[in-house]
Amino acid sequence: MNSPSTQSRDFLSEITMTAQISSARAERLFGVLSQGTSSSCLITDLSDIRWLTGFSGSHAWLVIHANKLSLITDGRYTEQARAEIDVHQANVDVIECRTQAAMIATTKSLSQGASEIQFQDSDMSHQLFCLLQTELNAALVPLDASGKFLRRFKDETEIKIIESACRIADQALTQCRGLLSQGLCEGDVRDELDYAMRKLGADGPSYDTIVASGPINAARPHHHPTTTKIEDGHTVIIDVGALVAGYHSDMTRSFVIGPMSVEQSEWYEAVRASQQAGIAVCRPGIQASEVDAACRKVLIEAGLDQYFTHGTGHGVGLMIHEEPFINSSATAILQPGDVVTVEPGLYRGGFGGFRVEDLVVITEHGCRILNTSPKDPICPPLQLTT
């Protein structure tokens, strides 16, 4: 076992403790809800529930009626919910229910007098919707867009936590980069990255860490690490982020093992320039599709855009993929507090691929990059121990 991580974890607990959920968040929600006692609201998105109450478990509903928040959860989480809500100084009642029928009955009783219940239609299954429609004496009305994206703009504490998650992923990559020249397989490098992030204080990887090597695997943008050995001449894509206090980071670097071929060099430079161009236009007031267009323009000029087969980025917070998304048809206007990835990539079966990704926060006048990992792609050729 490496050095215990207690020290770094304690540091992070401190950050978490300062993430006290003031009544400001509930107020933000009240601001967009229909007013009065004739309307109540049922929040089922667990990230929204965490954001509003501090509860981090895997099963709960949050009922809001007459400016009062009630969390319904099951026996696995009652104690935990009370403690987390207490730490986050949220003003929320906790109610234990052992069955879905009891959750529905409690929701009905909590929203007594309401003629409509606003709900999250992108989160709730159609099956549950139908059940609620039968059981509740109120019209179910989808929460409008302003209510859906309450979490989108991050406050200072949230940005501080995300930044610490970025720092952990940066440090883990620094520690593990040398492994790329040791004849290991993709899975082995992934294991060490994940372990290193935890020893640096992360709760875990913030998504399935990607290590994609060689002409077939690196040509798959979301490749899952295998026993494929990393070899001289391979392009290698590493997409890695850390989870800290529920918040995610997201970063990609690409490498070549040994000397780069001319084509590898041309492709890598195109991706890197494309990513820089995207970051260069990130600022308040710009439409998300323009960031995508800025990245794509560089690749069009290089004659390589056909190999950029995915969108340019997405928001990151309590979810690894959240609003605002950045692609050619994205209409969201970037605003201060948006935390988004900029991650163009090029992929071709038989060749491999490259992707470069940073997490940026939109500031008053532009943006700030939250990752610090260098973008030098060259790794030494294999140093085989015999």
Next chain:
Amino acid sequence: MNSPSTQSRDFLSEITMTAQISSARAERLFGVLSQGTSSSCLITDLSDIRWLTGFSGSHAWLVIHANKLSLITDGRYTEQARAEIDVHQANVDVIECRTQAAMIATTKSLSQGASEIQFQDSDMSHQLFCLLQTELNAALVPLDASGKFLRRFKDETEIKIIESACRIADQALTQCRGLLSQGLCEGDVRDELDYAMRKLGADGPSYDTIVASGPINAARPHHHPTTTKIEDGHTVIIDVGALVAGYHSDMTRSFVIGPMSVEQSEWYEAVRASQQAGIAVCRPGIQASEVDAACRKVLIEAGLDQYFTHGTGHGVGLMIHEEPFINSSATAILQPGDVVTVEPGLYRGGFGGFRVEDLVVITEHGCRILNTSPKDPICPPLQLTT
């Protein structure tokens, strides 16, 4: 870094390779679908898609029309989907769509002539349902229960894979159990368990590994590991499973550090006897609620049932929680091929808790336990290195 895991991973790839998805699975689906070209089916549950096609990515729809399967996914996954479908010898077309609008248009075109489209109402969001209802020229009809639980009964290959996942978790716990007496924190033990499972060939933990120690944390059934130090006198619950080729394992053992108090001993024996009683009734034809009742009866007799605050178990497969669920109101009849947990527990704030859990497969005449970890709860007192 510990020893590389390439060897064990190669062994597991072999198992995976034999998990070829014969046309039998699609046939099982065709058997429950409405017949004829007037009906098509849209599968959105990613575990069902994996089971039917081998595709393991995070974004796809599967359209079935006139006994033909078409997988719609985005540019991140096109190459991967074709390769995985090929390995699994599934007969499926892959179609790339970059936007949800394109996915809907493709679904429409693929189900041309169908007057109804069966869909998975427990998986599809109400928002997507409304969108499809507007865009498609066909009635949307929920797939009935027989279509929902196609994956429930595991075949021999699936059981072999789940068994290998159990073996990995057993071995990891054997390797790491000694850490409980070394003055580490919960998070440190979790980190070593997860790392050990990977070195033994797992793709990762099959859920967030639980290490819950002491009077507060061990009283929370789904506690998330913290910097809390494991100390003499603590009860410790470890709930750990491995992920192999998409399949999960699930196992819990409970410990006491140093000598057990009389109360700890009484509680532990009650939980252990309760779990044995549950396993003793697991056989084909029994209603799931009877397994729950058998566990609960032992705890009632011990006067401790008020501290058993959750259900007794759940099915395990491509999802960690799936049908059949085992609780006091569960009506499912257990059948050969069901793989379920039996996991009673007792929890009390200020005391701590115990849970004992095995994964069992229902056989022709009874059941077989898939875990082999010993159930001796006693760990040596702390061996502090000074």
